[in-house]
Amino acid sequence: MSQQFASTLLENAVNELSRLPGVGRKTALRLALHILRSDEKNGVALGNAIIDLRRNIRYCDCCHNISETPLCPICADPLRDSSTLCVVENVKDVMNLENTRQYRGLYHVLGGLISPIDGIGPDSLEIDSLVERVNAGDINEVILALSPTMDGETTGYYIFRRLNGSHVAVTQLARGVAIGNELEYTDEITLGRSLLNRTPFNE
């Protein structure tokens, strides 16, 4: 269906909104018309929040989590157990694990998973910096908290091999998480339990 827009401003907003995941052109138009009807203050605040988010976001120099400061609040917290490192795919996973309140160690955010189909190799992820952190000493255990999917397993196996020479124990989340599910959609109780029951990584 070809929509006739009376305004290129509207057309432009609909085009940009429909790039968002799960937002088709009909939904984009509904959102745009909602923005038009609402207070100018709100519309401008939304636009600016998006621009600020994308332009001014920072990442922690150490764990690559989102941060306002060079070192994120978790890495900077002296009460956290700096001998345990939890390796996750993305920022959302840090939030989910923090919400379980079962973990007091530090994190390392990879920024994705190895995915040959999508052309994502180990070099595009924060794996070298993980190995450096581990080799710097002080860490006794690396927990692989990756999705139990093909890409997650591949990435975990790759990291396990890379850490093989070092003295750290490599563990993974207990397989209470249903195989094939995205970590993002796992409920907090299951996630917390699987963290407590983590098992040694074996091939």
Added chain:
Amino acid sequence: MSQQFASTLLENAVNELSRLPGVGRKTALRLALHILRSDEKNGVALGNAIIDLRRNIRYCDCCHNISETPLCPICADPLRDSSTLCVVENVKDVMNLENTRQYRGLYHVLGGLISPIDGIGPDSLEIDSLVERVNAGDINEVILALSPTMDGETTGYYIFRRLNGSHVAVTQLARGVAIGNELEYTDEITLGRSLLNRTPFNE
């Protein structure tokens, strides 16, 4: 569930996104993280498109449709039938009616419907300007293309009374069974109305 955000920028974006209709906090977070992952160019373009939309949009001086120019392309088109006026609730209805390609007249966008519950009276809508347009002459027919809801019927009746003194014919969209709908699932009021307003069968 209280989410711990590592960044106030992220929290701010999630708050603003979750004001959109049909977007809860989980969806807002998913959208924000998508914006974070995508190109900076795309994120900034989205933000600017929203701000431009809300700040720089114009409305047609005549029909109050969205427009880039003082007079919208429909009002300015000399080939359209200026003796017929279609009264609609909002901009979206103009698009929907234009997409039918069945109408060659002009429009008048009210900007809402009379709704005592929501405190929307006739004065907050473009009804005075509609009466002025009709009284200025040149118009033979006013089509009320309003939703067959309580508010739509109220608004239609109010406009009908306001135009009572003038010479124009006031019509409304045919009420009946929707094309493609099962008769079994059509509500009784619609079915009764469609029976009363039956039309000659033609091939």
